[in-house]
Amino acid sequence: MDELSSPVLLENLFRREAGRIVSWLAGLLGSNHLQLAEDAVQETMLRAVQTWSFQGIPEKPEAWLFRVAHNYAISALRRNISFEDKTDELIAALESRRQYVEDVDTEENLRDDELRMIFMCCHPQLAQNVQIALSLKLVGGFSVGEIARIFFTEEKTVAQQLVRAKRLIREQNLPLVMPHQAELQKRLNSVLDVVYLMFSGGYAAHTGEELIRRDVCLEALRLGRLVAASSMAAPRVDALVALMALQAARLPARTDAAGDLVLLEEQDRSLWDDALLALGFSYFDKSIVGGEISEWHIQAAIAATYASAESAETIDWPAILEHYDQLIEMAPSPIVALNRAVVVMKVHGSEASLAALAPLERDDALRRYHLLPAVRGRVLAELGRFAEAEVAFSAALECDCTNPEKRFLQRQLEMVRSG
Amino acid sequence: MPQYMLLLRNNGDSWRKLSPDDMQKTIEKYLAWRKKPFVVGGAGLVDGSGRVVQKKSDSVRVTEGPFSESTEVMGGYYTIEAENYDEAVQLSRDNPNLDFGTIEIREVIVSHS
Numbered sequence: 221m222d223e224l225s226s227p228v229l230l231e232n233l234f235r236r237e238a239g240r241i242v243s244w245l246a247g248l249l250g251s252n253h254l255q256l257a258e259d260a261v262q263e264t265m266l267r268a269v270q271t272w273s274f275q276g277i278p279e280k281p282e283a284w285l286f287r288v289a290h291n292y293a294i295s296a297l298r299r300n301i302s303f304e305d306k307t308d309e310l311i312a313a314l315e316s317r318r319q320y321v322e323d324v325d326t327e328e329n330l331r332d333d334e335l336r337m338i339f340m341c342c343h344p345q346l347a348q349n350v351q352i353a354l355s356l357k358l359v360g361g362f363s364v365g366e367i368a369r370i371f372f373t374e375e376k377t378v379a380q381q382l383v384r385a386k387r388l389i390r391e392q393n394l395p396l397v398m399p400h401q402a403e404l405q406k407r408l409n410s411v412l413d414v415v416y417l418m419f420s421g422g423y424a425a426h427t428g429e430e431l432i433r434r435d436v437c438l439e440a441l442r443l444g445r446l447v448a449a450s451s452m453a454a455p456r457v458d459a460l461v462a463l464m465a466l467q468a469a470r471l472p473a474r475t476d477a478a479g480d481l482v483l484l485e486e487q488d489r490s491l492w493d494d495a496l497l498a499l500g501f502s503y504f505d506k507s508i509v510g511g512e513i514s515e516w517h518i519q520a521a522i523a524a525t526y527a528s529a530e531s532a533e534t535i536d537w538p539a540i541l542e543h544y545d546q547l548i549e550m551a552p553s554p555i556v557a558l559n560r561a562v563v564v565m566k567v568h569g570s571e572a573s574l575a576a577l578a579p580l581e582r583d584d585a586l587r588r589y590h591l592l593p594a595v596r597g598r599v600l601a602e603l604g605r606f607a608e609a610e611v612a613f614s615a616a617l618e619c620d621c622t623n624p625e626k627r628f629l630q631r632q633l634e635m636v637r638s639g
Numbered sequence: 640m641p642q643y644m645l646l647l648r649n650n651g652d653s654w655r656k657l658s659p660d661d662m663q664k665t666i667e668k669y670l671a672w673r674k675k676p677f678v679v680g681g682a683g684l685v686d687g688s689g690r691v692v693q694k695k696s697d698s699v700r701v702t703e704g705p706f707s708e709s710t711e712v713m714g715g716y717y718t719i720e721a722e723n724y725d726e727a728v729q730l731s732r733d734n735p736n737l738d739f740g741t742i743e744i745r746e747v748i749v750s751h752s
Contacts, residue, residue, distance in 0.1 A: 234663035262655070265662045267686075269654050273669035274683030274715040363658030435660070 229277060232435060234265055237282060238361030241289045243333040246358075248313050249293070251340060252390045254358070256296055264289040286321045290314060334359055335450055336396045338443060342410040343394050350385045351414045352421070353378055360418075360439045370421050370436055408452055412460050412516065415440050415447075419464050423471070424622065437468050448503070458507035459516035465500030466523035469493040481628045485532040497527055518547045537566040554583045562595055570602040590619035594629060601636045609636040640720045642679060642747040643727040648711040649740025668735035673717070677730055681717035711740055718747065 230236075238261050245257035264285055278284040294314050297307050341355040353371075356362040364382065368375040388394070399407045422436030444461040447453075473491035476482050504524050507517060522543045529535040544560035557580055565573035577596055586592045597612030613633040617626065657665060673681065691702045714736070721727035727744050736742055 229663055229667065232660060232663075234659035238659040261659075265659050266655055269657075269662050269665055270686050270714060271683050272666045274673070274681055276670065276673075277666070361659045363661075366658050366660070432660075 229281060233281065234268075234285075235361035235435070237285050238265065239337075239359045240330050240334065241286060242358050242361075243337040244286070244330055245289065245293055247333040247336060247396055248317065249310055251394055251396045253310070254386050254389060256293060258358075259296065260289040260292040263292050283322055290318070290321045331446060331450065334446060335452075336398060338411055338414075338447075339398055339407055340389070340394055340396050342407060342414050343389075344407075344410065345388060345392060345394065346385055348410075348414065348417070350381050351410065352417055353381055354385050355414055355443070356418060356436070356439070357382055359443065360436075362436070362439075366432055369432065404452070408447070408454070408457075411447060412444075412457065415443050416460060416464070416516075418443070419467070423467060434471060437464070437471065440464060441468055455507045455510050455512040456514035456516045458503045459514060459520045462500045462504035462507055463516060463520040463523050465496045465503060466520065466527050469496035469500060469527065475624060479624055481624045484526060485535070487532075489531065492527075500524070500527065515547065515551045518543050518550065522547075535566075537563060541567045554580055554585045555589075558586065558589075558592060558595060561599075565599055565602065570599050573599045574603070588619050590616045590621040590625065590629070592616075593619070594632070597632060597636070601632070606636045606639050640722065642749055643719050643721055643724075644745045644747050645681075645717040645719060645727075645731055645734070646743040646745065647714050647716060647734075647736040647740065648743065649714050649736060650711055653739040665735065672734055675730075677719045677721065679718040679720055681715060683715035684713055686712065686714070714740070 241261050241264070242254075242257045245260055246254050249257060267288055268285065272278070294311055297311050297314070300307070337359050338355055341358060342351045346354065349371075353367050356367050356370075357364070362370075364379050365375050367373075368378045371378075398404060419437050419440035422433045422440065424433075441461065441464045444457065444464055448457045448461050469492045470484070470487065472493060473487040473489070474482060482488075500520075501524065504520050507520065522540055525536055525540050525543070541560070541563045544556065544563055547556050548560060557576070561573050561576040561580070564576045574596075577592070577599065580586055580592060593612040593616040597609045597616060600606075600609035600612055610633060613629055613636060616629050617633065621629070654662065654665065672678070689703070693700045693702070717734075719727065719730060721730055724744065724746070727746075731737075731742050731744060734742060
């Protein structure tokens with residue numbers, strides 16, 4: 221171990237390696253030994269804290285982590301020789317990979333393990349919110365506490381969900397293998413849904429926790445790229461990656477120094493992340509080769525239209541409205557209709573927007589959704605109907621929303637009060 | 640200059656509860672502290688093992704650790720240089736171990752032979 225001349229660790233190295241090691245060990249041991257794989261990682265990381273903190277970082281940190289986890293798994297199996305007669309086989313399987321542990325720097329081989337793990341996490345037997353939590357935990361290396369913070373749930377709830385999910389995986393023998401052709405496309409769609417929900421969870425603006433939220437967005441992006449680079453590549457996967465990259469590019473500009481929300485049109489475009497924009501556009505170009513047009517394509521096209529405008533004044537609103545019309549036709553949802561109404565205001569004016577909002581007022585799905593009255597308030601204010609706008613913004617403030625959003629709505633409310 | 644030994648103890652569970660990301664950040668904090676100019680040396684101690692050797696009447700008795708009466712375990716030690724206890728305390732104030740446990744400071748007898 222190298223004293224003090226220690227290299228600096230890569231950002232998020234532990235989180236990333238936690239996911240890789242769990243996927244790798246579970247791949248060798250089978251999904252009924254998920255817990256053992258997780259314990260091995262937990263003990264390994266702990267050992268790293270205990271030794272690296274004093275002795276410095278080893279020359280090949282990744283190999284160190286894999287080696288310790290590998291050894292832990294073998295000795296845990298030896299200790300528990302009774303719990304299954306297959307133990308000898310498992311130990312032999314692990315032993316056979318001893319050399320591999322030393323050469324883990326080659327990222328390639330681990331990708332398949334991670335892919336199989338994501339596809340298992342998105343098994344239809346598991347509820348969607350559990351699929352998300354499980355993917356974040358097993359593949360992303362996030363802790364239960366971090367997952368709870370991202371989705372505003374109790375730590376206990378997340379922990380219970382994960383325990384139940386792992387029991388189900390064990391009892392139903394959900395395998396760590398890719399599903400077959402017919403099932404594969406369906407599963408791929410669930411994976412893409414989960415990846416985007418993961419991204420949205422991180423993207424939602426909340427006070428504090430900014431770093432962990434960014435990490436979740438980037439992890440979702442990484443998983444999307446992992447799928448896009450695999451044998452499951454499909455234009456819709458590229459479109460989803462494009463969408464996430466283009467949205468993630470805006471993260472640095474989305475809140476101001478005080479942590480307050482900055483609307484897309486008012487964002488300082490020089491703060492957008494150029495590398496992510498370039499990545500987004502290159503995936504977008506890739507996604508439109510071939511005939512497939514998915515929901516992800518249209519969403520990505522909307523994000524690309526925003527991103528390609530030189531300034532807020534030159535956003536091509538009619539093109540965006542066209543995309544929304546297409547999206548409504550393909551996948552109608554009240555949220556899409558609400559977003560469309562905002563664009564209608566830009567293209568056809570406030571009266572038209574108000575008319576587009578009217579049918580949504582009766583939609584049960586939006587009953588407690590703060591953005592409906594918020595958009596209504598904005599349109600009414602635009603029309604100079606300040607008293608009604610005030611009622612709308614007050615109604616929006618009654619709904620659940622994040623603190624930056626609350627402050628934003630409060631400012632709007634004060635503005636219409638003073639006319 | 641006088642030397643002081645910093646004995647770092649922590650509740651064995653406090654690190655265990657960290658997320659992988661937080662574990663990495665913790666390591667980085669310890670290593671950053673270790674690089675300070677007044678730190679002369681130090682080492683971590685292997686967790687969960689140890690022996691206590693005692694003489695009982697005529698025979699030497701060996702017991703296996705962990706043997707500390709409290710739940711705290713000694714995770715490691717540092718040797719630092721300081722003018723006096725006040726300064727040694729001052730220098731220890733931002734040691735990351737304080738987030739997880741305690742630090743006992745003892746002056747080391749430096750022989751001048």
